[in-house]
Amino acid sequence: MTKAQLIEKVASQLNGYTRRQTEIIVNAIFDSIKNSLAEGDKIEIRGFGSFRIRKRKNRAGRNPKTGDLVTVSAKNFPFFKAGKELKELVDS
Amino acid sequence: MRKADITTELFDKIGISKKEGTEILEIILSTIKDVLKKGEVVKIAGFGNFVVRQKKERKGRNPKTGEEIGITPRKVVTFRPSQVFKKYVNLPESERTPEPAVTVLKEDKEDKESQDHKITL
Numbered sequence: 001m002t003k004a005q006l007i008e009k010v011a012s013q014l015n016g017y018t019r020r021q022t023e024i025i026v027n028a029i030f031d032s033i034k035n036s037l038a039e040g041d042k043i044e045i046r047g048f049g050s051f052r053i054r055k056r057k058n059r060a061g062r063n064p065k066t067g068d069l070v071t072v073s074a075k076n077f078p079f080f081k082a083g084k085e086l087k088e089l090v091d092s
Numbered sequence: 093m094r095k096a097d098i099t100t101e102l103f104d105k106i107g108i109s110k111k112e113g114t115e116i117l118e119i120i121l122s123t124i125k126d127v128l129k130k131g132e133v134v135k136i137a138g139f140g141n142f143v144v145r146q147k148k149e150r151k152g153r154n155p156k157t158g159e160e161i162g163i164t165p166r167k168v169v170t171f172r173p174s175q176v177f178k179k180y181v182n183l184p185e186s187e188r189t190p191e192p193a194v195t196v197l198k199e200d201k202e203d204k205e206s207q208d209h210k211i212t213l
Binding site for chain 2: 036041042048076
């Protein structure tokens with residue numbers, strides 16, 4: 001399923017919103033999760049899962065083309081952990 | 093941040109009532125769950141992909157006792173954030189995109205239908 005199909009699905013179950021309006025709302029929801037993580041907050045959604053930032057440390061890497069040793073700098077990584085209900089749902 | 097905080101933001105930013113915001117959020121979550129339950133991928137452009145992966149049986153250890161135990165084969169959900177998302181969480185605040193201040197007004201369904209009708213006439 002793509003985002004366009006998700007929006008379609010949500011729009012079909014809602015009364016009084018056009019597809020375009022639904023798109024704005026759906027985007028706003030994902031944006032709000034992104035912003036919250038960017039600010040260092042975590043998001044916990046019961047029955048679904050949680051999003052948080054994992055810190056990646058500096059590490060040694062190689063330029064795959066030249067084989068040169070380079071340092072890959074530390075960064076933040078968005079991480080999702082499935083909740084209990086979702087875990088059980090996909091494994092049933 | 094929890095569900096209620098997301099709907100508060102929806103209200104503040106685009107004027108969606110909390111009741112409707114909750115309804116919309118629930119539809120999104122249950123739709124994603126339904127798709128994952130079927131073992132299919134959910135791709136959200138600009139956000140990331142939710143993928144179901146089949147894990148093989150493997151040996152594990154009880155970390156407390158050191159006792160070896162079998163871990164049964166299973167399906168798990170993994171989230172692969174998009175390039176955009178990965179970049180976004182590493183941007184300084186000043187470079188993050190400010191959110192557009194838009195107001196989504198609910199349309200009167202009957203009005204819209206009568207308008208459509210007029211057009212067809």
